[in-house]
Amino acid sequence: MGERRRASFDLYDPLLARAAWSRITEPGDQVAGALVAHLGAADSLAWLYEVVDDPHRLALGALAGRDERPAGDRLVRAVERWRGRLPGLDPARELGAFGRIGGRLVIPEDPRWPTALDDLGAAAPLALWVRGDDDLAALSTRSLALVGARACTDYGRHVAADLAVGLVDRRFTVVSGGAYGIDAAAHRGALAAAGRTVAFLAGGADRLYPAGNTDLLRAVLEEGSVVSEVPPGSVPSRVRFLHRNRLIAAFSGATVVVEAAWRSGALSTATHAAVLLRPVGAVPGPVTSMASGGCHRLLRDAKAVCVTDAAEAAELGGSAGADAVTAQEGRHEPQDGLDEVGRRLWDAPPVRAHAPVESVARTAGLGSQETLGGLGHLELVGLAEQSGGRWRRLGG
Amino acid sequence: MGERRRASFDLYDPLLARAAWSRITEPGDQVAGALVAHLGAADSLAWLYEVVDDPHRLALGALAGRDERPAGDRLVRAVERWRGRLPGLDPARELGAFGRIGGRLVIPEDPRWPTALDDLGAAAPLALWVRGDDDLAALSTRSLALVGARACTDYGRHVAADLAVGLVDRRFTVVSGGAYGIDAAAHRGALAAAGRTVAFLAGGADRLYPAGNTDLLRAVLEEGSVVSEVPPGSVPSRVRFLHRNRLIAAFSGATVVVEAAWRSGALSTATHAAVLLRPVGAVPGPVTSMASGGCHRLLRDAKAVCVTDAAEAAELGGSAGADAVTAQEGRHEPQDGLDEVGRRLWDAPPVRAHAPVESVARTAGLGSQETLGGLGHLELVGLAEQSGGRWRRLGG
Numbered sequence: 088m089g090e091r092r093r094a095s096f097d098l099y100d101p102l103l104a105r106a107a108w109s110r111i112t113e114p115g116d117q118v119a120g121a122l123v124a125h126l127g128a129a130d131s132l133a134w135l136y137e138v139v140d141d142p143h144r145l146a147l148g149a150l151a152g153r154d155e156r157p158a159g160d161r162l163v164r165a166v167e168r169w170r171g172r173l174p175g176l177d178p179a180r181e182l183g184a185f186g187r188i189g190g191r192l193v194i195p196e197d198p199r200w201p202t203a204l205d206d207l208g209a210a211a212p213l214a215l216w217v218r219g220d221d222d223l224a225a226l227s228t229r230s231l232a233l234v235g236a237r238a239c240t241d242y243g244r245h246v247a248a249d250l251a252v253g254l255v256d257r258r259f260t261v262v263s264g265g266a267y268g269i270d271a272a273a274h275r276g277a278l279a280a281a282g283r284t285v286a287f288l289a290g291g292a293d294r295l296y297p298a299g300n301t302d303l304l305r306a307v308l309e310e311g312s313v314v315s316e317v318p319p320g321s322v323p324s325r326v327r328f329l330h331r332n333r334l335i336a337a338f339s340g341a342t343v344v345v346e347a348a349w350r351s352g353a354l355s356t357a358t359h360a361a362v363l364l365r366p367v368g369a370v371p372g373p374v375t376s377m378a379s380g381g382c383h384r385l386l387r388d389a390k391a392v393c394v395t396d397a398a399e400a401a402e403l404g405g406s407a408g409a410d411a412v413t414a415q416e417g418r419h420e421p422q423d424g425l426d427e428v429g430r431r432l433w434d435a436p437p438v439r440a441h442a443p444v445e446s447v448a449r450t451a452g453l454g455s456q457e458t459l460g461g462l463g464h465l466e467l468v469g470l471a472e473q474s475g476g477r478w479r480r481l482g483g
Numbered sequence: 484m485g486e487r488r489r490a491s492f493d494l495y496d497p498l499l500a501r502a503a504w505s506r507i508t509e510p511g512d513q514v515a516g517a518l519v520a521h522l523g524a525a526d527s528l529a530w531l532y533e534v535v536d537d538p539h540r541l542a543l544g545a546l547a548g549r550d551e552r553p554a555g556d557r558l559v560r561a562v563e564r565w566r567g568r569l570p571g572l573d574p575a576r577e578l579g580a581f582g583r584i585g586g587r588l589v590i591p592e593d594p595r596w597p598t599a600l601d602d603l604g605a606a607a608p609l610a611l612w613v614r615g616d617d618d619l620a621a622l623s624t625r626s627l628a629l630v631g632a633r634a635c636t637d638y639g640r641h642v643a644a645d646l647a648v649g650l651v652d653r654r655f656t657v658v659s660g661g662a663y664g665i666d667a668a669a670h671r672g673a674l675a676a677a678g679r680t681v682a683f684l685a686g687g688a689d690r691l692y693p694a695g696n697t698d699l700l701r702a703v704l705e706e707g708s709v710v711s712e713v714p715p716g717s718v719p720s721r722v723r724f725l726h727r728n729r730l731i732a733a734f735s736g737a738t739v740v741v742e743a744a745w746r747s748g749a750l751s752t753a754t755h756a757a758v759l760l761r762p763v764g765a766v767p768g769p770v771t772s773m774a775s776g777g778c779h780r781l782l783r784d785a786k787a788v789c790v791t792d793a794a795e796a797a798e799l800g801g802s803a804g805a806d807a808v809t810a811q812e813g814r815h816e817p818q819d820g821l822d823e824v825g826r827r828l829w830d831a832p833p834v835r836a837h838a839p840v841e842s843v844a845r846t847a848g849l850g851s852q853e854t855l856g857g858l859g860h861l862e863l864v865g866l867a868e869q870s871g872g873r874w875r876r877l878g879g
Contacts (some may be wrong), residue, residue, distance in 0.1 A: 167850030
């Protein structure tokens with residue numbers, strides 16, 4: 088411990104520095120995020136090596152002369168937690184190994200970086216480990232997250248796949264978390280429609296987790312991307328799942344929760360999206376289904392818009408004009424255009440027999456002038472016919 | 484026509500005058516409503532007999548000296564349409580016949596009048612023909628309308644009955660329209676729970692329409708009421724159905740649409756309720772079900788609150804404090820109370836083997852001090868145990 092530690096790699100290679108930070112920190116480490124944003128990945132790493140075994144320098148506020156508490160305290164605690172990950176740090180080896188399975192590290196300096204993630208501020212990921220299509224900027228541009236419970240129903244699975252197909256038809260990238268249930272159905276739907284899809288994993292991207300989805304995720308990285316902010320070999324812990332959800336929310340133009348029970352993790356994705364001012368949708372389901380309880384909660388609390396098909400999902404995540412849903416008016420009935428007088432008259436005449444005007448007027452509770460005028464109008468639009476001064480309704 | 488018409492009954496008997504107006508007008512006749520409100524039922528009827536065959540008197544503005552057009556025009560047209568219903572008008576006979584089947588006319592002057600209907604203004608009904616419990620004021624006080632499509636699914640039927648039972652448990656009157664489908668299920672649920680229920684019919688209350696619901700409606704009038712604003716013998720026309728919907732909406736503290744397609748008449752009840760500033764709820768259903776399309780439309784347009792059970796329905800129609808839904812939190816997990824450090828540590832230790840603090844710290848990405856403190860806390864709440872300085876997770 089008496090000996091000063093030294094990096095065994097070139098700190099000033101941006102990829103190596105970012106890869107190192109990705110290894111040193113856990114997702115969502117805002118102290119690291121702020122530090123790297125402030126000093127840059129290389130200088131902040133150099134600083135870390137400088138102070139990590141020298142509490143005195145750290146206490147004196149080596150960071151740009153600023154040592155205001157509690158920021159100082161937070162920094163001391165941060166260095167304390169980063170320290171344990173420094174021994175054996177070898178980003179060059181990690182990048183090499185990741186490259187050999189076709190992976191690449193995408194960093195904020197890269198034009199392929201999805202700038203939507205920068206909305207996360209200090210909690211933005213420090214780097215992304217990507218397999219498959221690494222142009223995350225392009226994939227993020229017109230994208231929509233479909234998320235939901237692992238323990239979904241056939242209904243949820245069906246709706247998720249349907250939405251994914253419809254979104255691909257509308258040229259959206261379908262984003263999800265690669266998990267069983269709704270996630271898998273969303274990826275599958277996108278693949279079935281020959282569309283682009285991105286899976287954000289909670290563990291390392293080298294391991295296509297969960298095991299039961301290995302084939303699916305392999306197809307995802309062939310047609311789209313498998314992405315993680317934690318370095319290869321990292322296990323997908325519960326906390327990492329929760330932090331992963333913020334990436335899905337930030338990366339995508341909108342998030343739609345397809346099926347989620349009251350305590351589903353998918354609701355945390357919705358919350359992240361809402362905090363980031365991304366539109367949130369929820370698909371309703373039977374109220375008798377526990378699996379839709381979380382969606383209904385979002386709707387009740389007005390935290391999500393009700394989404395029933397791909398057009399409505401696209402409207403959430405798309406551009407205001409082009410993706411607006413045109414009002415569905417359903418079947419047009421012949422009597423739709425009638426005013427109150429017209430509708431009363433259309434109700435009034437007997438359908439089978441022809442009736443005289445006076446009788447129609449009395450039945451409809453209208454005056455004879457109104458009745459004659461109204462029946463004339465009905466005749467014009469083909470809803471009534473007269474024969475020898477007697478009237479009969481047509482249609483309906 | 485040359486001879487002046489005269490009423491064959493005592494105009495100044497409020498019941499007879501209101502019964503006559505009910506016969507003369509169609510539902511929602513706002514000219515009649517304004518006239519009766521202005522002059523009273525008897526005087527307005529006397530005025531009508533005076534002017535009906537004397538266009539000159541009418542044109543001169545016999546109504547309190549006011550003859551501003553277009554009000555004057557509207558009045559002329561109104562008299563024209565009322566004229567046809569004056570011959571043979573015999574409210575005393577009608578009331579007698581209705582009384583013989585156990586019916587009673589309830590008028591605004593009656594303490595049993597449901598004053599909630601007065602919110603309809605000039606479109607309020609002029610009288611109500613009631614069979615069964617005629618204390619509509621009491622029935623209206625704590626009431627909720629459950630409405631929906633005739634062409635409902637088993638799901639909708641089940642949910643409607645369930646909601647009705649739950650509302651009865653909460654001492655609500657269940658209001659509906661006596662139709663097939665959702666209406667019938669709502670009435671049935673209320674009856675099954677030995678609760679009070681009111682059916683507003685579009686036709687005369689003497690005829691328990693539709694025929695297939697005769698037995699159900701007979702049960703309704705035994706345990707609650709069957710009500711109509713149109714006099715006995717009136718057929719339930721389409722226009723009357725639409726006007727009937729405004730009564731359901733106005734009478735009830737809130738309206739919940741259980742299942743309705745895009746064009747369902749139940750949506751008009753919801754619209755009436757919204758215009759009257761009554762809360763509106765909609766029950767979601769599968770997005771694959773056309774029968775829930777109207778409900779989803781209401782939710783999408785934020786015209787209704789998402790209602791998934793009787794407690795939520797009661798919250799809409801009840802009093803703010805007593806009927807508020809307490810947040811459903813679902814199953815409580817042992818790790819729920821943990822902070823970020825606690826959750827990371829709870830994730831980190833291997834479940835089977837015991838691990839040393841340094842290893843736990845590295846896995847969790849935490850400093851050793853934080854780790855020791857955090858593990859101590861986990862041990863206190865029973866989520867971790869130590870043995871010889873090595874740690875193991877418990878629970879979960």
